[in-house]
Amino acid sequence: MSPKTKPGATRERIYRYVRKQLEVGLPPTTREVQAAFGFRAVQTAREHLERLVHEGLLVKRPGKARGYGLPSRPSSGPPPTLIPLLGRVQAGGLNEAIEHVEDYIPVTSRAAKHLFGLRVRGESMTGAGIFPDDIVIVHSQPTAENGQIVVALVGDEATVKTLRIRRKRIELHPENSAFEPIIPPPNECSILGKVIEVRRVISAGKR
Amino acid sequence: MSPKTKPGATRERIYRYVRKQLEVGLPPTTREVQAAFGFRAVQTAREHLERLVHEGLLVKRPGKARGYGLPSRPSSGPPPTLIPLLGRVQAGGLNEAIEHVEDYIPVTSRAAKHLFGLRVRGESMTGAGIFPDDIVIVHSQPTAENGQIVVALVGDEATVKTLRIRRKRIELHPENSAFEPIIPPPNECSILGKVIEVRRVISAGKR
DNA sequence: TTGCATACCAGACATTTGTCTGGTGTACTT
DNA sequence: AAGTACACCAGACAAATGTCTGGTATGCAA
Numbered sequence: 223m224s225p226k227t228k229p230g231a232t233r234e235r236i237y238r239y240v241r242k243q244l245e246v247g248l249p250p251t252t253r254e255v256q257a258a259f260g261f262r263a264v265q266t267a268r269e270h271l272e273r274l275v276h277e278g279l280l281v282k283r284p285g286k287a288r289g290y291g292l293p294s295r296p297s298s299g300p301p302p303t304l305i306p307l308l309g310r311v312q313a314g315g316l317n318e319a320i321e322h323v324e325d326y327i328p329v330t331s332r333a334a335k336h337l338f339g340l341r342v343r344g345e346s347m348t349g350a351g352i353f354p355d356d357i358v359i360v361h362s363q364p365t366a367e368n369g370q371i372v373v374a375l376v377g378d379e380a381t382v383k384t385l386r387i388r389r390k391r392i393e394l395h396p397e398n399s400a401f402e403p404i405i406p407p408p409n410e411c412s413i414l415g416k417v418i419e420v421r422r423v424i425s426a427g428k429r
Numbered sequence: 430m431s432p433k434t435k436p437g438a439t440r441e442r443i444y445r446y447v448r449k450q451l452e453v454g455l456p457p458t459t460r461e462v463q464a465a466f467g468f469r470a471v472q473t474a475r476e477h478l479e480r481l482v483h484e485g486l487l488v489k490r491p492g493k494a495r496g497y498g499l500p501s502r503p504s505s506g507p508p509p510t511l512i513p514l515l516g517r518v519q520a521g522g523l524n525e526a527i528e529h530v531e532d533y534i535p536v537t538s539r540a541a542k543h544l545f546g547l548r549v550r551g552e553s554m555t556g557a558g559i560f561p562d563d564i565v566i567v568h569s570q571p572t573a574e575n576g577q578i579v580v581a582l583v584g585d586e587a588t589v590k591t592l593r594i595r596r597k598r599i600e601l602h603p604e605n606s607a608f609e610p611i612i613p614p615p616n617e618c619s620i621l622g623k624v625i626e627v628r629r630v631i632s633a634g635k636r
Numbered sequence: 637t638t639g640c641a642t643a644c645c646a647g648a649c650a651t652t653t654g655t656c657t658g659g660t661g662t663a664c665t666t
Numbered sequence: 667a668a669g670t671a672c673a674c675c676a677g678a679c680a681a682a683t684g685t686c687t688g689g690t691a692t693g694c695a696a
């Protein structure tokens with residue numbers, strides 16, 4: 223027989239392996255755990271898994287293939303998913319923007335498939351605490367309300383501004399007195415979505 | 430026989446169901462798909478799934494239980510996970526702060542287990558673009574470098590400030606001239622971590 | 637009309653996967 | 667020494683799950 227390990231040491235390693243598999247959506251079978259640890263008997267793997275269930279570290283759907291799982295997730299909201307961070311949005315609009323995906327960013331939102339991220343380029347919104355290189359998370363929608371911060375496509379360039387709705391016209395206002403409002407011709411402006419969140423990565427010494 | 434649906438309509442609904450299951454880490458069996466859609470034959474479900482594989486919307490491990498999956502994740506980084514958002518951090522430090530978990534927020538980081546979120550309460554850091562009700566994401570560590578924005582425990586209250594290291598003393602500087610630097614006695618201040626990201630949820634009309 | 641594509645059903649079989657029973661070996665405690 | 671807890675092995679069986687073959691029905695195009 224193989225030499226045995228200290229009580230609990232193998233189980234800890236198995237827990238880590240199983241947790242990692244579960245976190246990437248690949249629940250393992252008992253035989254996969256067996257193979258991963260080089261056991262010669264399925265029952266060895268099974269007993270470790272059963273002990274982890276007994277300790278409350280795993281849960282299990284009895285009799286179901288790949289039935290071990292993690293206990294209830296800490297949050298009652300939707301699971302975290304990734305949305306695209308777009309490098310640029312130009313004339314083609316969102317349908318063609320997919321080619322310019324710079325990265326993906328994590329959100330918990332039921333509306334995730336309607337969200338995209340956009341990197342802020344200028345200083346026109348610093349009065350609203352939105353700075354260059356910040357990322358805005360945008361809910362895709364063709365309209366928004368007066369006073370909301372939106373991403374609008376003007377001509378062939380996307381911009382982040384505060385929406386002001388006048389009688390038969392919209393204006394795109396900066397939140398920085400060094401910039402002028404944009405008053406686009408009607409057919410040359412469309413709203414891509416509403417800004418719902420701002421994120422900034424802080425590097426050492428920055429600001 | 431049951432009435433049939435338009436070409437592609439059922440498959441679309443099946444794709445959505447399977448994707449949702451996969452995203453929460455619960456890959457379905459063919460029979461679970463069959464049951465979910467009220468088919469009387471397993472083969473019906475199987476054919477839809479096989480077509481989705483053929484279209485590239487799903488991938489599959491042949492012969493394996495619960496073997497359908499999503500194509501390679503869009504990002505090559507770590508999967509999104511949740512970290513705790515702490516409502517308060519007081520005298521007990523992080524070990525006791527778990528009782529004050531206000532929510533969970535999504536991150537993609539290999540260091541997720543060292544991260545926590547903290548809600549910003551005052552206006553002392555507005556010069557750095559950090560406003561009340563913003564959330565700072567903090568990397569737990571007992572030290573930081575000069576000039577970095579940190580969360581420090583002073584007495585029994587946590588605060589977000591810029592760290593200034595003098596000879597044998599640390600100072601906690603605001604980024605707002607209406608506030609004075611904090612120069613805490615040596616045994617009454619500890620660094621909980623370094624701020625690595627700021628997030629702000631934007632509500633309608635806010636700011 | 638036939639052929640094709642798609643959506644659905646029915647039944648059987650093969651393989652994977654979970655589960656159980658019986659076992660050895662080591663270390664520690666009573 | 668016996669008993670307990672834990673770690674490991676071996677083999678068999680039951681159930682879940684994947685796969686295949688044969689089929690009906692509808693709509694559309696040639």
